[in-house]
Every structure is written in C-alpha cells, then in structure tokens.
Amino acid sequence: MDTLLEVKNLKTYFYTPDKREIPAVDDVSFKVNRGETLCIVGESGCGKSVTSLSIMRLVATPPGKYVSGQILFEGKNLLTMSTKEIRKLRCKEIAMIFQEPMTALNPVHKIGAQIEEALIINERIDKKTASEKTVELLRMVGVPDPARCANSYPHQLSGGMRQRAMIAMAFSCEPKLLLADEPTTALDVTIQAQILDLIQTLKEQHGMTVVFVTHDLGIVADIAQRVIVMYAGRVIEDASCSELFRNPLHPYTRGLLNCIPRIDDDREELDTIEGQVPTPANFPTGCRFHPRCPKAMEICKCIAPQSVDVGNHVVACHLYAEESNNSVE
Amino acid sequence: MIRYIIRRLLQTVLVLFLVMTLVFVILRVVGDPAKMMVTPDSSYEDLQNIRRILGLDQPIWKQYLNYLSDVLRGDFGSSYYFERPVIDLLKERLPATLKLGFISLAVSLPLALLFGVISAIKRNSLLDNAVTTFVVMGRSIPTFWFASLMVLIFSVQLKWLPASGYGETRQLIMPVIAMSSGMGASVTRLTRSAMLDVMRQDYITTARAKGAAETKVIIKHGLHNALLAVVTFVALQIGYMFAGSVVVESIFAIPGIGRLIVTAIKGYDFPLIQASTLIFALIFSIINCVADLCYTLIDPRISFRINK
Numbered sequence: 001m002d003t004l005l006e007v008k009n010l011k012t013y014f015y016t017p018d019k020r021e022i023p024a025v026d027d028v029s030f031k032v033n034r035g036e037t038l039c040i041v042g043e044s045g046c047g048k049s050v051t052s053l054s055i056m057r058l059v060a061t062p063p064g065k066y067v068s069g070q071i072l073f074e075g076k077n078l079l080t081m082s083t084k085e086i087r088k089l090r091c092k093e094i095a096m097i098f099q100e101p102m103t104a105l106n107p108v109h110k111i112g113a114q115i116e117e118a119l120i121i122n123e124r125i126d127k128k129t130a131s132e133k134t135v136e137l138l139r140m141v142g143v144p145d146p147a148r149c150a151n152s153y154p155h156q157l158s159g160g161m162r163q164r165a166m167i168a169m170a171f172s173c174e175p176k177l178l179l180a181d182e183p184t185t186a187l188d189v190t191i192q193a194q195i196l197d198l199i200q201t202l203k204e205q206h207g208m209t210v211v212f213v214t215h216d217l218g219i220v221a222d223i224a225q226r227v228i229v230m231y232a233g234r235v236i237e238d239a240s241c242s243e244l245f246r247n248p249l250h251p252y253t254r255g256l257l258n259c260i261p262r263i264d265d266d267r268e269e270l271d272t273i274e275g276q277v278p279t280p281a282n283f284p285t286g287c288r289f290h291p292r293c294p295k296a297m298e299i300c301k302c303i304a305p306q307s308v309d310v311g312n313h314v315v316a317c318h319l320y321a322e323e324s325n326n327s328v329e
Numbered sequence: 330m331i332r333y334i335i336r337r338l339l340q341t342v343l344v345l346f347l348v349m350t351l352v353f354v355i356l357r358v359v360g361d362p363a364k365m366m367v368t369p370d371s372s373y374e375d376l377q378n379i380r381r382i383l384g385l386d387q388p389i390w391k392q393y394l395n396y397l398s399d400v401l402r403g404d405f406g407s408s409y410y411f412e413r414p415v416i417d418l419l420k421e422r423l424p425a426t427l428k429l430g431f432i433s434l435a436v437s438l439p440l441a442l443l444f445g446v447i448s449a450i451k452r453n454s455l456l457d458n459a460v461t462t463f464v465v466m467g468r469s470i471p472t473f474w475f476a477s478l479m480v481l482i483f484s485v486q487l488k489w490l491p492a493s494g495y496g497e498t499r500q501l502i503m504p505v506i507a508m509s510s511g512m513g514a515s516v517t518r519l520t521r522s523a524m525l526d527v528m529r530q531d532y533i534t535t536a537r538a539k540g541a542a543e544t545k546v547i548i549k550h551g552l553h554n555a556l557l558a559v560v561t562f563v564a565l566q567i568g569y570m571f572a573g574s575v576v577v578e579s580i581f582a583i584p585g586i587g588r589l590i591v592t593a594i595k596g597y598d599f600p601l602i603q604a605s606t607l608i609f610a611l612i613f614s615i616i617n618c619v620a621d622l623c624y625t626l627i628d629p630r631i632s633f634r635i636n637k
Contacts, residue, residue, distance in 0.1 A: 058538060091539050092540065117541065121540050121541055153629045169535075169539070
C-alpha cells in the first residue's frame with residue numbers, strides 16, 4: 001500500500017528552564033497509508049498530542065526541540081523543511097482539529113472570518129468567494145444555519161457547533177491528511193457520535209487519510225484501521241484494529257482492554273492498572289511500564305525493549321523479544 | 330449603543346458632582362485663604378472684611394449652594410491670586426497640558442506596545458532583558474527625580490536642551506520623556522505579560538495550523554486578544570499621566586494646568602483649585618468613557634446590553 005506519512009524514530013524533547021530534558025516523544029515510529037484511519041491511543045501525558053503537533057511542526061521551539069528522527073510526508077522530510085515550506089503544507093496538505101473547540105477558536109473573531117482566513121491564505125481567493133465558500137463548508141459539516149453561524153462569535157455557539165466549525169476550517173482546503181487530536185473528548189456522547197460520523201463521511205467522500213488521537217478505545221474500535229498504543233513517550237504496540245482487540249500482546253494494552261466493561265460482563269468491579277502514569281520529567285529506566293507491569297522481569301528494569309514484529313503486529317516488550325529470538329534460532 | 334453612551338454621560342456627571350463636593354468640603358476644612366491675604370500688622374476687622382468680600386463668612390452650606398448655582402450658570406468665580414476669572418485662566422493653560430499629554434501618549438503608547446510584543450515574542454533574549462531593565466527603571470524612578478536628572482545632564486552639563494520653558498519643540502523633548510516614561514514602562518510590562526499569556530492559547534496554534542504567517546499570527550490573533558487587558562489599564566495610566574503633569578510642568582516651567590494647580594494650592598486659591606480639579610476629573614472621566622467604548626469594539630463578548 002501507498003504510504004502517505006511515515007514517522008521514523010521521532011524524538012521530540014522539551015527542556016525546562018533549568019536545562020532538564022523531558023523526553024515527551026521518545027523514538028516513535030509508525031506509518032500511515034493513504035486513505036487509512038490510524039488511531040493513536042494512550043493515557044494523558046503519553047506523548048500522543050505532541051506526536052501529532054510534531055507532524056504539523058507546531059511544537060513550540062523552545063522549550064521543545066525535534067531532537068532526531070524523520071517525518072516523511074509523501075517522501076519529503078517535514079523536519080528539515082524551512083518554515084515557509086512547512087507553512088505551505090499546513091491546512092492545504094495537512095490539517096488539524098483540536099481537543100477543545102472552546103479554546104481553539106479565536107474568541108474575538110467571527111467564525112466565518114476565521115474559516116475565510118484559511119481559504120484566503122491557502123487558496124489565494126478573494127474575500128467574497130471565500131465567504132461564499134465558508135458558508136458552503138459550514139453547510140457541508142452540518143451546521144443548520146450556516147450564514148448565521150459564519151456571522152457569529154465562538155462564544156455564541158455550542159461546543160458541537162464550534163467543533164463543526166473547526167472541522168470546516170480544517171477541511172477548507174481539502175487536505176490529504178487530517179490530524180484529529182481528541183476532537184470529541186470535550187463533547188457529550190451524542191455530539192461525539194455526530195462528530196465522528198461527520199469525520200468518517202468526509203474522509204470517505206474525499207479519500208482523506210486520518211490520524212486520530214484518542215484515549216477512548218470505543219472510538220478506536222469504531223473508526224480505526226490501524227492502531228498504535230503509546231505509553232510514556234514510546235510506541236509499545238502497533239497492529240491492525242481487529243488484531244489488536246482480538247489479540248493484544250503488550251501487558252499494558254491487555255490491561256487497558258480489561259478496564260473496559262463488556263455488555264455480557266458479570267464482574268462486580270472493573271479492573272484497573274495499578275499505579276500512576278509516570279510524568280515525562282521522570283520516566284522509569286528500562287521498560288517505562290515495568291513499575292506497573294504484572295509480568296515485569298529483572299531485565300525490564302534496566303533495558304528498554306526493542307520493537308519486535310510478530311507477524312504484522314509490532315510490540316515492544318521483553319516477553320516477545322525472547323519468543324522471536326527463539327523462533328529465529 | 331446610544332443608550333449606553335447616555336448612561337455613561339450621566340455617570341460622568343455624577344462623578345464630577347461628587348468630585349466638586351468633596352473638593353469643596355476638603356478645602357473649607359484645611360485652610361483659610363483670608364489669612365494668606367492679610368499682612369502681619371492687619372487687624373481682626375481687616376481679616377473679617379476679606380472673609381466677607383470672598384463670601385467665606387457665610388455658613389458652609391450656603392457657600393456650597395452659591396457655588397453650585399454659579400457653576401451651573403457656567404461661572405467658576407475669580408481667582409484670588411491672579412484676580413481674573415478662573416475660566417479665562419483655564420482656557421489659557423489647558424492647551425499646554427493637553428498638548429504635552431497627547432504628545433506623551435502618542436510617543437509612549439506605540440513604543441510600549443511594540444516593545445511589549447517584541448519582548449514577549451523574543452522572551453529571555455538580550456532585547457527582552459534590556460526592555461525589562463528599562464521597564465523596572467521607568468516604573469520605579471520617581472518623575473521629579475528623573476526630570477531633575479535629565480535637566481542636570483542634558484541642560485546643565487551637555488547644554489543640548491533648554492532646561493525649561495514652553496513654545497519651541499526642543500523645549501518639549503524632556504517634559505515628554507518625563508511624562509511618558511512611567512506610563513510607557515507600565516504599559517510595556519502589561520503588554521508583555523498579556524502577550525505571553527495569549528501566545529500560549531490554543532487559538533494561536535489553530536492560527537499557525539491554518540498556515541498563517543507568524544507576523545499575522547502575532548498581530549491579528551495575538552495582539553488583538555492581548556489588547557483586551559491593555560485597554561482598561563491604559564485608560565487608568567493616562568489618568569495618572571495627567572496627574573503627573575503637576576510635577577512635570579512645575580519642573581520645566583510649562584504654563585499648563587498642572588503648574589496652575591500648584592500655584593493655586595499654595596495660595597489657598599479656592600475657586601482656582603475647585604475649577605482645575607474639576608478639569609482633571611473631567612479629563613479622567615472622558616478617557617475612561619472612551620476606553621470603555623474601545624473595549625466593546627475590541628471584545629465582542631462585552632456588549633452594550635450588559636449595562637441595561
């Protein structure tokens with residue numbers, strides 16, 4: 001299959017004023033094929049948002065820094081591009097939707113003006129055409145009264161409407177790749193479903209590729225073709241959606257899936273993963289999951305596991321490192 | 330909109346009325362101008378005579394009612410010291426104060442915004458540190474000291490600029506710097522912190538994600554939002570700046586209201602003090618009114634209807 005985006009060994013670190021290194025994204029690699037929906041799953045602080053911001057080159061530098069690695073979009077490395085080149089790709093080729101529609105829209109500009117701005121910058125059209133197209137876009141994303149919405153300020157709209165406006169903005173220049181950073185987290189469940197449907201429909205109609213960042217495994221099961229699971233700045237498992245749910249390999253992924261109640265469950269209490277997610281400032285040595293891992297071994301405490309491919313299913317865990325070594329022998 | 334303005338005007342009238350009353354009462358409490366006008370060898374009768382001529386022998390409530398009715402008829406009385414109608418004195422002196430004030434504003438405000446924005450964007454850079462140093466100095470050095478220092482250096486030592494006077498452009502340079510340094514420093518500091526706060530917001534990331542050029546992101550999305558905090562503050566600072574004209578005009582011998590008020594207070598010149606404080610109160614109120622109107626224009630979330 002045709003690869004649209006490939007992230008290779010990306011390291012995005014942050015540096016505190018007292019020069020401490022915070023490895024928010026540490027050696028992350030994955031591929032996204034054209035037309036595919038990839039979900040990045042993980043708890044808060046695991047680096048999934050920073051990964052998606054890195055793809056847009058939107059991490060603030062400083063304090064952030066792209067330490068090493070490559071982000072190849074259609075074969076071109078985004079990390080070595082000039083600011084001018086990357087600016088041309090933004091919105092036109094790669095667009096982004098954010099978690100909080102409340103704060104992601106500028107409170108002092110009208111919705112219409114904010115969408116028009118994207119059109120005027122990227123499509124080089126005049127203001128009148130842009131405002132006509134804005135109303136068209138708002139209608140497309142299911143805003144009931146698009147002309148009125150365009151003429152409203154963000155605080156006059158509901159969360160769902162604001163997120164639709166954000167999608168209209170992200171979609172204004174028909175990007176090839178849409179990065180959605182938890183776009184439904186701040187919305188209530190019914191609106192969530194509508195927004196997900198909208199993204200799916202737009203994706204199918206226009207053959208868009210979607211990278212969807214979420215912590216909601218229900219959404220993953222619903223929309224993803226491939227899933228990567230992140231923990232503490234690293235990718236720990238990478239598999240197709242059906243494979244991951246049927247046969248989770250990493251103890252963390254298993255733990256996550258065990259936390260979800262099933263409809264035929266007769267458990268009295270839900271499972272949890274013991275302990276806390278480590279903060280990026282003090283990740284444990286070795287496998288970063290080892291303090292919480294039920295299957296932790298001696299080796300896990302000092303040596304970080306390499307990713308191993310066990311048949312179209314990549315996992316970074318010492319349990320499987322042995323297996324693959326054995327099978328090689 | 331028009332209802333809002335009318336409402337604001339009524340509030341302004343109320344404020345002016347309160348200022349008038351307060352100043353009137355305080356003046357009657359603190360001193361007696363008649364005593365300033367008699368010579369040491371005058372008799373008690375002379376003193377009473379002067380009091381009667383000035384109308385100060387009447388009970389205070391009666392004086393107050395007379396004063397109010399005079400003011401409402403546009404009569405602010407005559408200055409004891411200059412022995413001329415107060416209104417004429419103010420007409421003479423107001424232009425200098427306003428000119429100095431507005432030039433100071435026109436110089437300091439754009440510079441303050443510019444340096445505030447730049448030092449927020451280039452945070453912790455050499456320029457930012459330099460700006461911060463100047464801000465600390467501007468805010469902490471008292472105007473009278475700073476003005477005297479400038480006179481000492483540029484007039485006495487270097488002989489570049491005239492030490493005092495009014496009329497030539499050269500004579501305005503030091504007064505303008507003295508007037509605007511405090512305000513410029515405060516506004517720079519607030520702009521910097523407001524910009525730092527705004528540039529961390531999600532909508533700035535959104536604007537960048539749109540592919541907008543950085544200058545556009547900073548000005549259109551950043552500064553516009555940062556201004557919300559700055560506008561109200563600037564209005565107050567302008568008020569303080571006009572209050573500072575009392576010091577600056579005295580030092581540089583500028584014939585403005587600031588200096589007039591000093592002369593008036595020294596001589597217990599009641600009608601003159603009353604009228605000039607009223608003028609300052611009026612300037613302050615107008616500026617605040619304008620700031621409120623600006624605010625509603627900049628921030629769509631504040632509407633005129635809130636005040637209904």
